[in-house]
Amino acid sequence: MSATPEITAPEIPKKGAVVATAETPSGKGAKDENFPVGSFLLPKHLRPHVAIFYDFARAIDDIADNGALSPEEKIKRLTTFDAVLNGEPGYGEEYAKAHALRESMKETGVTTKHGSDLIAAFILDAEKxxxxxxxxxxxxxxxxxxxxxxxxxxxxxxxxxxxxxxxxxxxxxxxxxxxxxxxxxxxxxxxxxxxxxxxxxxxxxxxxxxxxxxxxxxxxxxxxxxxxxxxxxxxxxxxxxxxxxxxxxxxxxxxxxxxxxxxxxxxxxxxxxxxxxxxxxxxxxxxxxxxxxxxxxxxxxxx
Missing domain, CATH: 1.10.600.10 (Farnesyl Diphosphate Synthase)
Known part of the structure; x- marks a missing residue:
């Protein structure tokens, strides 16, 4: 097993700080993937949770891939997504997908670490x-x-x-x-x-x-x-x-x-x-x- 890259996250933006557009949608979706996402084969009651996880991943991936954002701005937004996912209060609907995943994971008992690890990868994309x-x-x-x-x-x-x-x-x-x-x-x-x-x-x-x-x-x-x-x-x-x-x-x-x-x-x-x-x-x-x-x-x- 290879070593996990070290990532130093910047300071999280202050609570209530205005972020003009937290998300930067690319228009990509499940249809663009190489594999089925939340297909009918999965249990019906779990599919909404898979969709929430995918929407979260898509949102943070789009931020990391947005050429109009500086690396510093990408890291700031991604770090805030992680803070919201892990229950840091004071952030609004501009981080709706992080709020939704936190609630989904609370309901299903799945750790938020999986979402945090994805954020760490996209922060790495901004740095390396x-x-x-x-x-x-x-x-x-x-x-x-x-x-x-x-x-x-x-x-x-x-x-x-x-x-x-x-x-x-x-x-x-x-x-x-x-x-x-x-x-x-x-x-x-x-x-x-x-x-x-x-x-x-x-x-x-x-x-x-x-x-x-x-x-x-x-x-x-x-x-x-x-x-x-x-x-x-x-x-x-x-x-x-x-x-x-x-x-x-x-x-x-x-x-x-x-x-x-x-x-x-x-x-x-x-x-x-x-x-x-x-x-x-x-x-x-x-x-x-x-x-x-x-x-x-x-x-x-x-x-």
Whole structure:
């Protein structure tokens, strides 16, 4: 397990301080994700809570990705979201999504740490834009991706021993998303999640993502990152069997198949030349096969 990056949060804005627009909506939503968000497979009574968690994550992600905000302003807003989530009084409706998640977590008994970890990841995005080692990237994923899976497990009352398998799956989804968006991330956000040391070993540097197509050296680094994802998938594929909930096992099995398919597509595709993405057929096949396999895997135990 990699070390979690150290993050020093700035002073929280004073209570009652006016923030013109706490949120900066990008227009992105659940339809833009690589995986189903709160689908009909999940228990009906839990879907509203999943939607609240997703809306919170979307709001803070949009702040972190807003090019019109300075790093200092991003950190100020994100830090305040964390204060509100954790019950700091004195903040109003400009932080409605943090208030809503706090109430949801109070009702369900899920820890607010998962939301705080996501905020820590987005604060890190405001402070850090390059990743030198694989371990650094895994540390980022511990904050930016893994809390989502842990939240879902806790929401469904699953044993925390399942974190190992959900962490692996969430980390893979984050890394393949970085590879899918490597060109856009550099152009729009000046962020590069490609391993700097591995690029240097191939005689390349971070400028590879600014080209019109994947160069041979970059392809080797991509394949090496995908090899790391394949290693993580050994645990990720065990997630459905580690779950007691058939609902969550079915959803997880679908996502496992989508992750495997994305790795396969990125092995062959060029994310700099064109978008490497899942097709409607990919979703349909993963949905049908994954739901069936997850139903029968649930409760068997990870082996």
């Amino acid at each position: 834009s390059r990743y030198r080692t694989w371990e650094e990237l895994l540390g980022y994923c511990e904050l930016s991706a893994n809390p989502v899976g842990r939240y879902l497990l806790d929401l469904h009352g699953e044993d925390k021993s399942g974190y190992r398998y959900s962490d692996a799956l969430c980390t893979v989804l984050q890394i393949v998303n970085h590879l899918q968006d490597c060109g856009d991330d550099k152009r729009e956000l000046d962020r590069i999640y490609i391993i700097g040391e591995w690029l240097a070993e191939e005689g390349e540097d971070f400028t590879v993502v600014e080209r019109a197509a994947v160069a041979p050296g970059f392809r080797k680094v991509m394949d090496r990152m995908l090899d790391g994802c394949e290693a993580l998938m050994v645990d990720a594929r065990k997630l459905p069997s580690a779950l007691a909930s058939k609902h969550l096992a079915m959803e997880s099995a679908i996502i496992v198949r989508l992750a495997d398919r994305l790795i396969q597509l990125l092995r062959k595709g060029d994310p700099l030349a064109s978008r490497v993405a899942l097709s409607k057929l990919d979703f349909a096949v993963a949905g049908a096969i994954g739901a069936a396999s997850g139903f029968f895997q649930a409760g068997r135990g990870a082996v």
